[in-house]
Amino acid sequence: MSGKARLNTMKALVICDPIGRLLFCGETRPGSIHDLTQARTAGLVNLLLHAPVGVQVLADAGYQGLGADTADTVITPRPKPRKRQTSLPPSVIAAHAAARKRHSSQRIRVEHVIGHLKNWRILGRYHGRREHLDATIRAIAGLLSDHQHTDRTENTTRPLKAVRATPHSR
Template sequence: MIAELIAEIGPLWQERHHSALTSRPRRRAVGAGARYKLVFVDRLLATPVHLRHGATHDVLACWFGVDRSTITRAIGEVRPLLAGRGCTVAPDVRLHTLAEVIDHLGASGQSGIIDGTEIRVRRPAAGRKDREKFISGKNKQNAVKSMVLTDADGRLLFCSPAQPGSCADITHARQLGLVKHLVDGPTVEILADAGYQGLGAQTGGRVVTPPHRKFKKNAPDWYEEIHERQRKTHSSRRIRVEHGIAHLKNWRALARHHGRREHMSDTIQAIAGLLSHQQTATRGPGQPR
């Protein structure tokens, strides 16, 4: 996998690096001066190690024999390139946008499953006007939120950019354009939890959520039995997205994020791309988990 990443990311990194060197006035030719102590292969290797195991920049600096700032700069360069790779669903097929995911599900005749996941982050500094918007209404903790979409087998297809934790799941889905993509795109069934109730009516029933309760009090025994059976049936169909989120959270960078919040979107999407590539390589397309 590392060899594939080197072949894919290397030219992109070199192009961006050369563009940065030539974009400003220079007294020396491009390429003059001291050579990097941390070569590209080591820069690429340090980034997945940091994302997967949560190794601090100080530890990585000792490992590679460079300064901490060099590791910070290297990860900052490589992480956006990894985030732009998209999710791999086949050796030659990658999905980058929500519209591509909907088209893929429609072409393959599969159902999709969506859910929101929260990642704890550091509390914004005192005095910031937007300090409270990161507080999650569900967990009462400072967090950012991402919408995860998998297929019926739990294969990761899409992770959205991060939003503050106070954003509701249904609001986030609407902001991403899920309703428009489902209405204008192919006929696709999307399974969701109760946090997305209301999208079914907007999408012509394409978003399927748990059944509403018709009785708030003193429900008949026969109704309780039917409602519970329907709820469990729906829950058993959408449990695969929870497995997909669990695989994401196994990466230490998403267990609890101690870095800058503005890097969370790239971090989430970089991990999603690496994880989906690994799943495709080890299990092969169409194989069960």
């Protein structure tokens, strides 16, 4: 059985905080695995069942159904109304669109973190072996996380030295 068609793409599970800093990047799987299956095999469901009260995870539409498994810890966008439901009032359609936009505008931080990962040249266009991609992603995620969590304010507050410029000093 050829697995070539199933392994052309790889996906990684990425979690960030509300500010947009990378917290977790791992569980690299073939792209043919559904997002929900990947989260369940990674043990995310068990972890979120024991999460403190008030912890919420914003996920994309690929994780619909995970909220029921995790006692509503995972929040996914509501599904679009079906095409046959044309009799819905415009106010319901507008409220649904506003709720989806609100959810996506909060979740955009995760997409920015994924974009920051792809800014690294090696992940922008990976040509290496698939077996080594997991270690490569984790190494770059560690570097990115360290870069995001390091406070760099003390390096920018150094006093400037006065430089005397003299005319005709060649």
